[in-house]
Amino acid sequence: PMWQFWFIGALIILHLFLPLIHKIFKNPKWALILTIACFVVCFGVDIANVLFVALDKPLIQSYVPQTFRLWNHLAYFLLGGFLGKPELKEMIKNEIKPWKHLIILIILSVVIIIYQIYMGSHYYGTTYAEFFYDNFFVMAWNVTLFTFINRLELRNRKVIKVVEYISVNTFGVYAMHLYLLGLLKLTFDYQAKGFLLWVPVFVFIVGQVISSLLRLNRFTKQLVTF
Structure with a gap:
């Protein structure tokens, strides 16, 4: 089995959208609106999953092959477009001290581990990561992790x-x-x-x-x- 390469198909689809995404990102307002819309859909899916399980139905993601969960891929892809902006990196470095950033990252890491183990084992019946990509805590952890790594300036060879x-x-x-x-x-x-x-x-x-x-x-x- 080679289902772990689902992301290659997702990348192909995203690259097909690149001309349109590039055009939208020329207007910061529309770029922000589109990104927020994708995240709203993600959070909606995550909340709906709780209701689906309560009604003894499969998780929403199980109805859609991972390659075609475009609401999720677009959310992370567009978010990366914002996080990659140099001015945002400088703003984070100026507004958040490194030690505070690290503490937030550690706290979120602990929360993520506890949340996923509990929800996966006791509620969803699966601990596969793909069913948690739409979760707010997971997305917050990803943002904190990558912005922390992005701010590091390595000098030791x-x-x-x-x-x-x-x-x-x-x-x-x-x-x-x-x-x-x-x-x-x-x-x-x-x-x-x-x-x-x-x-x-x-x-x-x-x-x-x-x-x-x-x-x-x-x-x-x-x-x-x-």
Whole structure:
């Protein structure tokens, strides 16, 4: 199975919309309205899911293949357009102290973990991340995480090398995470509460090692390079 590559189809669709998105973003007012509209739809889907489960119906996302959940993809894509603006980066750096930003990120990270484990295990009946992309807390965490990383100015050469090493293997980790989870499932109940928090660490470390080895050969390198 290779369903983890659903995002390639989503990227193709988004790029088809790029001429229109580019035209809209020339007018900041309309760009903001469109982005807010996408987020309203996302939050609406998330709230509706709670009602659907209460009525013993499947989650809304299960009716739409992940590639075609355009309301969600557009929301994140357009949000990235705003977060990438240099003036916004400077405003965040000037208005929010780094230590405050870090504290907010840590608090949101804890909230996200507790929320998803509880809702996934006790209410939704699934802990798959795709059913939480429309959630307000998840989106707030994503914004906080990426704005925090974006404000960092790395000067230490050793740290820069570590970041570069990790970043080139990122696609490889993503490409093989499905198969690593499959191997885990043969031995552990990786969705159990006691083991759940260790899964990302295991997948990240093992995925980095395998991806690094595959990149040593010019033929296998194509499997982990995007």
